[in-house]
Amino acid sequence: MSASADVRAVLSEKSLVQRLSSGTRGTVRALLRNKAGFLGFLGVMFFIILTTLGPLVIPYEGDPRLDRLRPGARSLFAPPSVEHPLGLDVKGRDVLSHIVHGGGPLILTALEAGILTTIVAVALGAAAGLLGGFIDQIISAASNFILTIPQFPLLLVLATIVTFDNRLGMALLLAVLNWPTLMRAVRAQVMSLKSRDYVEAAFALDLGLWHITTREVLPNMISYIVVNMIFTIRSAMYFIIALMFLGLVPLTEPDWGMMIFIGKQQGSLSNPEAAWMLLAPVLAIALFQLSLVLFTRSLEEVFNPRLRQGV
């Protein structure tokens, strides 16, 4: 009798695990469980919809609109109104149109940087951990080296050498600077997993490095990797905007970073009327970054079944 109860318990537990890890319902539930995380998810979704579908609805205003100069006004700046919910910028253009059209390239570049960083870090970390020896020493030395040079000044120098006419170059550059942290974590994880029975068994079966890495090692740290990727996207965005902020990358409008740069150039930091031109991108960046950070909490629950059951 007790044996059948055991079996039933095992069976029900197995089905629970299956349902939670493979079913979308489980994912949705995990997403909903953490309130802050869900808020972050909504925020990220909002910005993705805003910057992908928004341009289809709201036309981009690139040319100066001198005709919008109100009688008696000294500048084209305008506070929010019904036609222009976020006001007008220094050239009388609709700020909302720049917000909608200027987020896409920025988010996409940051996303590319995040993905590239993750690929490089996981590949190098797995190689260092699994192969060990000389290769491990070289990779570890390189990561120590990159971590010693302060990132932002280095990026300032590199930004003048590599020209950014394409997004991928920028993303690649950020990946080169960002891989060491995740690489160390992957390497440490691989090292500790290497002695576990199932990985040793895989080695004994001569299953190959690729199989061991993708099937045995990575699934164990997928939650860490995903969260790390989100943080990399965040820091990539930070650096891209910082470069634009200092006017060091030749970038084109529309772009949130450019809005800040132009706003700063046009003295809107000291002009109360001009606040909206700067406030809009500043708030967009702040909210997007905040959403990303909050979102990681839900991601942790989605990708880490242990955390879900443990609550």
Next chain:
Amino acid sequence: MRKLIRSYTFRTVVQGLITIWAVMTFTFFLIRLMPGNPAQIKIDEYVDRYGMSEDQARQQVATLFNYDPDQPVFEQYVDYLSDLVRFDLGRSLTSTETPVAEQILRFLPWTLFSVGLALLVAFSLGVLVGLAMAYWRGGLLDNVMTVFASVIYAIPDYIIALLLIMVAGVQLKLIPVGELYGGSTQGIEPGFTVEYILDLLKHAFLPVFTYVLATIGGWMLTMKSSTISTLGEDYITVARARGLPERRLLTAYVGRNAMLPLMTRLAISIGFVVGGSAIIETLFLYPGLGRNLVLAIGLRDYTTMQGIFLVIAISVVVSNILADLLYGWLDPRVRLGGDKGTE
């Protein structure tokens, strides 16, 4: 045993020296890969402004600063290295004849003062609040502060700075932003006078406040989670069972142990104080090393950039070694565990 410890320290120091040399060499060649060079920028300026011929300008520039763009890069490297061994960082290429070391000594105090003060304030406040948050877990303070810390932690420092200027400065007029730019007010004699020190603090307010806001969330959250795990330790239960007063428990038993992991981080953060923040200093026109580095990059002032990178690399390496040693000193458990404590 003693030999072993000595050899471990020795190895760390040698490793540090090699890292510094590698960073120095890497940045040396990287900097010279940048498009444009300081001589050409100056030559162009002479041609444009004084209508000199290209040759004339070239000769003029050659006498102005002892940098020859046609000299092979490797020869330049050997020259630089031989100067460096004699602790000579060379002379600035753009503000002619100013030794780089002198320039760094002029800008460094500003960065050390502002970033150091901010680190001190953020760390001590963050640790105290984090401790309180964990101790009264689930209370009002914890809930409010956790939201505050998570939000402030997620927002980039320059966004905080911009919001400070725009909202508190321009819109609400709470802070007289215009008066606070720069390092000190012109005309006030530098010296150990109350007036000058107050003026310094006034001008450092905006960058320091920004740094504190940008970093305090991280300290609070780390301290909170560290305290929570410390509270679960057996020795806390034992101390409580012994009937120790809560206050002593909180400071001597919980607080000290929970701070251990933060000390390493603090030591590492100190290394990054020297580099300052290029972007915040530029925004507030604060005369620190970070802003000077941005200016030097714009002018392609090779020697100045070289010197600043070197100083930053040294401070990062030294603080990493310090963090290593500090941890062993603060936590006897690591010491007893022998020298495998570090990776």
